[in-house]
Amino acid sequence: MNKAEFRNVRLEAACFRPDQLIAEDSSLPEFAIAGRSNVGKSSLINALLGAKLAKTGQTPGKTRSVNFYRVGTPEGEFRLVDLPGYGYAKRSRDERNDWQRLVASYMRGRESLGLVLHLVDFRHGLLANDRELQEWIRALGKNIFVVFTKADKIAHGKWKSLRTEYVRGGMYSHDVPIVTSSEKREGISELREFIVKFMKKGDILTENP
Numbered sequence: 718m719n720k721a722e723f724r725n726v727r728l729e730a731a732c733f734r735p736d737q738l739i740a741e742d743s744s745l746p747e748f749a750i751a752g753r754s755n756v757g758k759s760s761l762i763n764a765l766l767g768a769k770l771a772k773t774g775q776t777p778g779k780t781r782s783v784n785f786y787r788v789g790t791p792e793g794e795f796r797l798v799d800l801p802g803y804g805y806a807k808r809s810r811d812e813r814n815d816w817q818r819l820v821a822s823y824m825r826g827r828e829s830l831g832l833v834l835h836l837v838d839f840r841h842g843l844l845a846n847d848r849e850l851q852e853w854i855r856a857l858g859k860n861i862f863v864v865f866t867k868a869d870k871i872a873h874g875k876w877k878s879l880r881t882e883y884v885r886g887g888m889y890s891h892d893v894p895i896v897t898s899s900e901k902r903e904g905i906s907e908l909r910e911f912i913v914k915f916m917k918k919g920d921i922l923t924e925n926p
């Protein structure tokens with residue numbers, strides 16, 4: 718079996734309210750998936766897990782809950798956490814507040830949360846609300862790794878230079894961002910390997926703001 722293959726994947730919990738969030742477990746490192754509505758969070762989870770467990774769709778705001786997926790690897794188990802998207806303009810102020818409260822309740826003080834994978838549309842790079850999200854996650858003391866999505870919409874020959882351009886434009890990212898396409902399954906095994914390597918290092922990085 719490929720070292721970075723995932724197995725025994727299952728949905729553990731779908732939590733709509735802070736009081737429904739499941740407890741952390743020090744033996745289960747967590748990787749959360751954050752990003753604007755419609756950026757491709759649930760699609761990337763399905764591609765990583767090799768199973769259609771997360772609901773995806775063209776209407777922004779598809780994922781409303783914090784969804785915990787348990788994943789097995791030869792190096793042990795971990796959790797992938799699908800977060801609801803932000804920046805969906807049609808949401809009311811109340812809904813936006815609910816989003817913030819739910820996501821903050823999850824992230825705050827969550828020691829098992831080693832890394833937030835921040836998904837960014839490769840066609841646009843970081844927009845103003847992506848930068849706000851990065852500041853907010855950093856203020857919660859969490860470490861960020863940028864993953865570009867929907868790269869199939871950009872000619873392959875431009876990937877390297879575009880990534881360099883975005884990196885030069887400034888962002889928080891634990892390492893050089895990975896460029897992915899869930900649709901064409903590109904960058905997926907690279908991301909799996911990154912996750913397994915990060916787990917192995919036991920490198921649960923939490924920084925104080």
Ligand SMILES: Nc1nc2c(ncn2[C@@H]2O[C@H](COP(=O)(O)OP(=O)(O)OP(=O)(O)O)[C@@H](O)[C@H]2O)c(=O)[nH]1
Nearest residue numbers: 755756757758759760773774778779780802899900
């Ligand atoms: N071309 C292309 N389309 C993609 C890719 N990934 C996702 N999409 C499309 O983008 C839309 C949104 O995908 P989702 O995975 O539901 O996005 P999300 O970030 O989970 O959205 P919310 O749950 O609403 O926050 C769907 O129509 C997907 O088919 C990709 O790699 N390439």
Ligand SMILES: [Mg+2]
Nearest residue numbers: 758759779780
């Ligand atoms: Mg989703």
